[in-house]
Amino acid sequence: MSATSPLSALLSRVDAAIVDLDGTMVDTLGDFAEALNRMLRELALPAIGAQAIEHMVGKGSEHLLRSVLAHVLASQGQAVDAAQVEVLYPAAWASYQKHYLAINGQYAQVYPGVVAGLQALQAAGLRLACLTNKPTDFAVPLLQAKGLDGYFAQVFGGDSFARKKPDPLPLLKTCEALGTTPARTLMLGDSSNDAQAARAAGCPVVLVTYGYNHGQAVRAVDADGFVDALAEFAAASA
Numbered sequence: 001m002s003a004t005s006p007l008s009a010l011l012s013r014v015d016a017a018i019v020d021l022d023g024t025m026v027d028t029l030g031d032f033a034e035a036l037n038r039m040l041r042e043l044a045l046p047a048i049g050a051q052a053i054e055h056m057v058g059k060g061s062e063h064l065l066r067s068v069l070a071h072v073l074a075s076q077g078q079a080v081d082a083a084q085v086e087v088l089y090p091a092a093w094a095s096y097q098k099h100y101l102a103i104n105g106q107y108a109q110v111y112p113g114v115v116a117g118l119q120a121l122q123a124a125g126l127r128l129a130c131l132t133n134k135p136t137d138f139a140v141p142l143l144q145a146k147g148l149d150g151y152f153a154q155v156f157g158g159d160s161f162a163r164k165k166p167d168p169l170p171l172l173k174t175c176e177a178l179g180t181t182p183a184r185t186l187m188l189g190d191s192s193n194d195a196q197a198a199r200a201a202g203c204p205v206v207l208v209t210y211g212y213n214h215g216q217a218v219r220a221v222d223a224d225g226f227v228d229a230l231a232e233f234a235a236a237s238a
Contacts, residue, residue: 007225007236010204016180017121018171018203019152021132021139022057023190023211025114025230026146029054030107035100036068042095043088045072055215058191059165060133060158065092100138105145111210117230118151124237126186129174133158133165133193154178166193168200175201188230195221 022028033050040047048068056067069088073080121128128151132139136157143149154177156170163169175185187198190211198205199222206225207218219226227233 005225005236007206007227007232010186010206010224011124011126011233011237013184014126014186014204015184016127016129016175016178017186017188018129018131018174018178019118020187020189020191020194021130021134021142023213024111024188024194024208025118025130025148026105026108026110026142028108028142029057029212030109031100031103031105032057032064034103034107035096036064038099038103039092039095040068040072042099043092045069046075048072048075054212057212058133058193058214061096061135061138062093065089065096068092101141104138105142108142108146110146110148111208111229113229113231114148117233118148120231120234120237122151124233127178127180128152129154129156129178131156131165131170131174135159166196166200168197168202171197171201171203175203190218192216192218192221195223198223 019025029050032053036053037047048071052071056064066085069085069092070080073084130152134157136159139157140155156174158164161170161173175182182202185203187194187203187205190208191213195205195207204224206227207221207223209218209226209228
């Protein structure tokens with residue numbers, strides 16, 4: 001998108017932006033793969049590949065763990081039911097938390113253009129919040145490790161509110177914390193979760209064309225715009 005594109009007009013109509021974390025600002029697939037496979041080894045279960053994990057990311061750690069457990073049990077030729085997964089889940093969750101906190105950020109990279117994009121949004125006078133389905137205790141240290149924490153007035157995780165994206169509640173609560181109305185608060189994300197939450201909350205939404213969209217083409221998602229890098233906001237706000 002160029003400076004004369006609808007992105008510029010959109011920025012002129014908003015006072016704040018809510019930014020997703022995994023797949024939008026930071027490529028955390030390496031962290032997920034490392035922590036999950038350490039967990040699986042501890043549970044004497046087979047490893048899982050990064051490509052399979054990518055399709056499971058975005059709906060919170062609880063959903064991710066249950067999806068991984070079901071996947072690896074099925075890979076052993078088992079007929080998997082929810083009860084089997086729930087038997088393993090408590091030990092899996094404890095192991096995953098331990099391993100993820102130990103490696104958080106070590107196998108992750110900030111996407112190109114993210115810092116320039118955040119700087120441009122701040123320079124345009126927008127108040128910024130990070131809203132992720134990742135647990136807050138994972139999200140805050142990751143932002144700090146990658147030098148991104150200073151851009152955000154608020155950071156909310158998947159455990160901050162009663163429901164997670166794609167439910168609109170987290171966006172509505174984040175707007176309240178920012179002191180803005182949904183119609184004047186831009187959602188920046190990478191998936192249908194972000195777009196569905198934004199539509200339901202009444203927020204405009206722009207999606208990045210990289211990231212994790214459950215294995216689906218992101219441009220097929222109902223959104224107000226798409227960017228190949230957050231740095232495009234620098235040109236749009238110039």
